[in-house]
Amino acid sequence: xxxxxxxxLSSICEAAERISSYIKHTPVLQSEVINKLTGxxxxxxxxxxxxxxxxxxxxxxxxxxSLSEEECKRGITTHSSGNHAQAIALAARNRGIxxxxxxxxxxPAIKTNAVVSYGAEIVFCKPTLAAREAAVDKxxxxxxxxxIHPYNNYKVIEGQATACLELMEEIEGLDIIITPxxxxxxxxxxxxSAHFLHPEIQVFGAEPEGADDAFxxxxxxxxxxxxxxxxxxxxxxxxxxxxxxxxxxxxxxxILLVSDEEIVKAMKLLHKEYGLFVEPSGTVAFAALxxxxxxxxxxxxGIILSGGNIxxxxxxxx
Amino acid sequence: xxxxxxxxLSSICEAAERISSYIKHTPVLQSEVINKLTGxxxxxxxxxxxxxxxxxxxxxxxxxxSLSEEECKRGITTHSSGNHAQAIALAARNRGIxxxxxxxxxxPAIKTNAVVSYGAEIVFCKPTLAAREAAVDKxxxxxxxxxIHPYNNYKVIEGQATACLELMEEIEGLDIIITPxxxxxxxxxxxxSAHFLHPEIQVFGAEPEGADDAFxxxxxxxxxxxxxxxxxxxxxxxxxxxxxxxxxxxxxxxILLVSDEEIVKAMKLLHKEYGLFVEPSGTVAFAALxxxxxxxxxxxxGIILSGGNIxxxxxxxx
Numbered sequence: 030x031x032x033x034x035x036x037x038l039s040s041i042c043e044a045a046e047r048i049s050s051y052i053k054h055t056p057v058l059q060s061e062v063i064n065k066l067t068g069x070x071x072x073x074x075x076x077x078x079x080x081x082x083x084x085x086x087x088x089x090x091x092x093x094x095s096l097s098e099e100e101c102k103r104g105i106t107t108h109s110s111g112n113h114a115q116a117i118a119l120a121a122r123n124r125g126i127x128x129x130x131x132x133x134x135x136x137p138a139i140k141t142n143a144v145v146s147y148g149a150e151i152v153f154c155k156p157t158l159a160a161r162e163a164a165v166d167k168x169x170x171x172x173x174x175x176x177i178h179p180y181n182n183y184k185v186i187e188g189q190a191t192a193c194l195e196l197m198e199e200i201e202g203l204d205i206i207i208t209p210x211x212x213x214x215x216x217x218x219x220x221x222s223a224h225f226l227h228p229e230i231q232v233f234g235a236e237p238e239g240a241d242d243a244f245x246x247x248x249x250x251x252x253x254x255x256x257x258x259x260x261x262x263x264x265x266x267x268x269x270x271x272x273x274x275x276x277x278x279x280x281x282x283x284i285l286l287v288s289d290e291e292i293v294k295a296m297k298l299l300h301k302e303y304g305l306f307v308e309p310s311g312t313v314a315f316a317a318l319x320x321x322x323x324x325x326x327x328x329x330x331g332i333i334l335s336g337g338n339i340x341x342x343x344x345x346x347x
Numbered sequence: 348x349x350x351x352x353x354x355x356l357s358s359i360c361e362a363a364e365r366i367s368s369y370i371k372h373t374p375v376l377q378s379e380v381i382n383k384l385t386g387x388x389x390x391x392x393x394x395x396x397x398x399x400x401x402x403x404x405x406x407x408x409x410x411x412x413s414l415s416e417e418e419c420k421r422g423i424t425t426h427s428s429g430n431h432a433q434a435i436a437l438a439a440r441n442r443g444i445x446x447x448x449x450x451x452x453x454x455p456a457i458k459t460n461a462v463v464s465y466g467a468e469i470v471f472c473k474p475t476l477a478a479r480e481a482a483v484d485k486x487x488x489x490x491x492x493x494x495i496h497p498y499n500n501y502k503v504i505e506g507q508a509t510a511c512l513e514l515m516e517e518i519e520g521l522d523i524i525i526t527p528x529x530x531x532x533x534x535x536x537x538x539x540s541a542h543f544l545h546p547e548i549q550v551f552g553a554e555p556e557g558a559d560d561a562f563x564x565x566x567x568x569x570x571x572x573x574x575x576x577x578x579x580x581x582x583x584x585x586x587x588x589x590x591x592x593x594x595x596x597x598x599x600x601x602i603l604l605v606s607d608e609e610i611v612k613a614m615k616l617l618h619k620e621y622g623l624f625v626e627p628s629g630t631v632a633f634a635a636l637x638x639x640x641x642x643x644x645x646x647x648x649g650i651i652l653s654g655g656n657i658x659x660x661x662x663x664x665x
Contacts, residue, residue, distance in 0.1 A: 056622045059377035061390070061518055072379070078622040200379055304374045304396040305622075 033275035034217075036187055038225035041218075044187040045194055048090040051123050055079050055192070057199050057331075060302045067318060068326040072203070073299075074196045077307045077337025081115040081143070084192050084215055084335050085179070089116035091188030092177045093124050101126045106174040108154075108161040110136040111264050112336055113179035118149035129174060131164040133157075139340065180214030181270030190218030196331050197222065203230050204328040207314040209335050210234035210243045210284065211265035213273030219333065220280035231282040235317035237262045237289065243269055243277065244284040261289045264310030264336060285317035292316045293347055299334070306344055311336035351593035352535075354505055356543035359536075362505040363512055366408040369441050373397050373510070375517050375649075378620045385636060386644040390521070391617075392514045395625045395655025399433040399461070402510050402533055402653050403497070407434035409506030410495045411442050419444045424492040426472075426479040428454040429582050430654055431497035436467035447492060449482040451475075457658065498532030499588030508536030514649050515540065521548050522646040525632040527653050528552035528561045528602065529583035531591030537651065538598035549600040553635035555580045555607065561587055561595065562602040579607045582628030582654060603635035610634045611665055617652070624662055629654035 058073045076084040093105065104127035107117050114130045121128035128149040132141060133156035144151055154164040168174055178185065192215070193206060206223060210216040213234075220232040236243050240258035246269050254268040269277065287295075292309050295316035299305045307315075314332045318325060376391045394402040411423065422445035425435050432448045439446035446467040450459060451474035462469055472482040486492055496503065510533070511524060524541055528534040531552075538550040554561050558576035564587050572586040587595065605613075610627050613634035617623045625633075632650045636643060 054619075056620050057379060058621060059379070061375060061377070075622055301372075302374050303376060304393055 033279045034183060034186070034221070034272065036183055036190070036221055041187050041190045041194060041222055041225070044091040044184070045191040047094050048087060048188060048191065051080070051090045051120070052086050053079055054195055057196060058303055062302050067322045069318070069322065070329045071318065072196070072200045072329070072331045073303065073315070074192060074331060074333045075305065076192055077305060077311050077334045081112060081119055082336055082338040083112035083116070083311070084189055084333070085112040085116035086119065087191050088180075088185035088188035088214055089113065089120040089177065090123065092182060092184040093117070093120040093126070095184045096175060100175045103173040103175055104128065105177050106131065106165055106168045106172070107177045107179065108132070108165050109179055111140065112338060114140065115143045115147065117177055118144045118147035122148045129168050129172065131161055131168065133161065178270070180212030180267070181272045183272060185214050186218045186221070186273065186276070188218070189215045190222045192333055193219040193222035194226075196333070197227055197230075200329070200331060202329055203227070203331045205231050205233065205325055206331040206333070207233045207235050207285070207317055208333040209262070209265060209310055209313045210236050210277070211310065212267040213243065213269045213277050215333065215335060216281060217273040217276035221276060224280045232280060233282055233317070234277065234284045235313040236284050236286055237265055237292065237313060238286045239289065240265050241286055244286055246274060247278060247281070247284055250278070261292055262310040262313055264308070265313065285321055287313055287316040287320055291320055295319055296344070296347060300344070305334065306337050306339055306341060307334050308336050308339040351597045352501060352504070352539070352590065354501055354508070354539055359505050359508045359512060359540055359543070362409040362502070363509040365412050366405060366506060366509065369398070369408045369438065370404050371397055372513055375514060376621055380620050385640045387636070387640065388647045389636065390514070390518045390647070390649045391621065391633070392510060392649060392651045393623065394510055395623060395629050395652045399430060399437055400654055400656040401430035401434070401629070402507055402651070403430040403434035404437065405509050406503035406506035406532055406536075407431065407438040407495065408441065410500060410502040411435070411438040411444070413502045414493060418493045421491040421493055422446065423495050424449065424483055424486045424490070425495045425497065426450070426483050427497055429458065430656060432458065433461045433465065435495055436462045436465035440466045447486050447490065449479055449486065451479065496588070498530030498585070499590045501590060503532050504536045504539070504591065504594070506536070507533045508540045510651055511537040511540035512544075514651070515545055515548075518647070518649060520647055521545070521649045523549050523551065523643055524649040524651070525551045525553050525603070525635055526651040527580070527583060527628055527631045528554050528595070529628065530585040531561065531587045531595050533651065533653055534599060535591040535594035539594060542598045550598060551600055551635070552595065552602045553631040554602050554604055555583055555610065555631060556604045557607065558583050559604055562604055564592060565596060565599070565602055568596070579610055580628040580631055582626070583631065603639055605631055605634040605638055609638055613637055614662070614665060618662070623652065624655050624657055624659060625652050626654050626657040
């Protein structure tokens, strides 16, 4: 089998070492109520409690800390309306370099405020992918800034892979790991960590029905882009990239689809039984477990809760 | 053996039913890291996630909901600088009756604000027990208001007993339960629930070394009041009452003492391994487990985290 990426166990372990001062070793929680409800032994890796409230801090930190001094001088840029923007802004501040983040003009104030509070500069653009990419190109042309893609970047994937490393270190004998999948950074990284250390673990991606491009891509054996995705899980609208897809194709067992209704139900259950506020995108893996409990009966299942950036008032109204 | 109180299994179950719409069935959390660290199988009952952020909502709700229509007309009063004030204010609002809370003039704004936000009236007084009791007496003389003591009240004790009821329902086969002890409402209620349903469970109280009146009271076989208590656990400064002491004396296995340093260490560990913000008073039972891990090796241990009302910024500075 060809190696689908240049990432190795060593490079993931080096990433874990490199980012260790900038990220949290997040808690892994269990609940007997959920074990009884699912018939599985369930372990929640709480990346919703990660710095900036999402796993994105891992990949962004690894990418920024891996830059050469020369690249640092040029500064960095990316486009994002969500957690990657905050992660890049904070990672840049941690390294003391300049970051320019392209954000759509309709990005929520809570997110733009966070980016500004980390000292990054925001360039606003129209809320289309084309406008966002054009704005990043312009930043690069004017400043020479280094672009850090939110998922289609091996350093980012290595960083995201470290969450699974922690989970497997802490919980022995896992049979299954499920993570959300949007662009595939977390899922591809997770599947690599599991493959290198515990190839007996089956890794699944979980995806909203309204943005099922990863599901279709695996079915068709090629990257099928997300067309007009529509889901409450606003962090999972993106399509797989040419770096994440081959890894996922090789090491991921399957993609589990869930409806928005199932996501909301899972969010409420996470709050009731663990006291957690998890955003819709961060909940899909847990929702997929609930939906497929017959399949995972009697198994030791690790679930990555990937992000918690949801307004508590918005949460109550869901 | 004489029955040390009029409380029965039925009256606790009725309390649970009575308050069920006003309180949260709180999560019970587990962590493999903590199980390995302690050598025990540890279950945390998260009353820090209870309404108003503490178990006090249970007892206050049961007491307020048990009032006759006639008593309701008179309104209710109490003195408290802490969680009981908030619990009584909210319980009164839930029943639609008037509450006047006597609070010391040095009570933190965050707590007085919460009380006002629930619609209660505050009467300020000097920060001494004598001044607080005199102010309550004055309220009673002027308004005829019904006094609800924070712990020396059987309806309050019954309400606090319901947290243990939920814990035992959810987790089968517990060997040990540990709760904090201040005035003894939670500890006495817990020991009664365990005695009625699972007398094989050993119930312990956990107390700060700097306010060890419950420890000394059990040793001497009489209520030894707290003299100049000094501890970071500001909710545990009170002494046992004549209703809580006999129950604790009969059904509690022992009192475990912890230092302030051990409390702070335990608070940090709860945050690191469970993502929880627990106030010092709410942490003492967990701190006592950590200190006595040889004693509880191999046991199934339930811990009540009793309150979470701590400013997040204050938490970082601890």
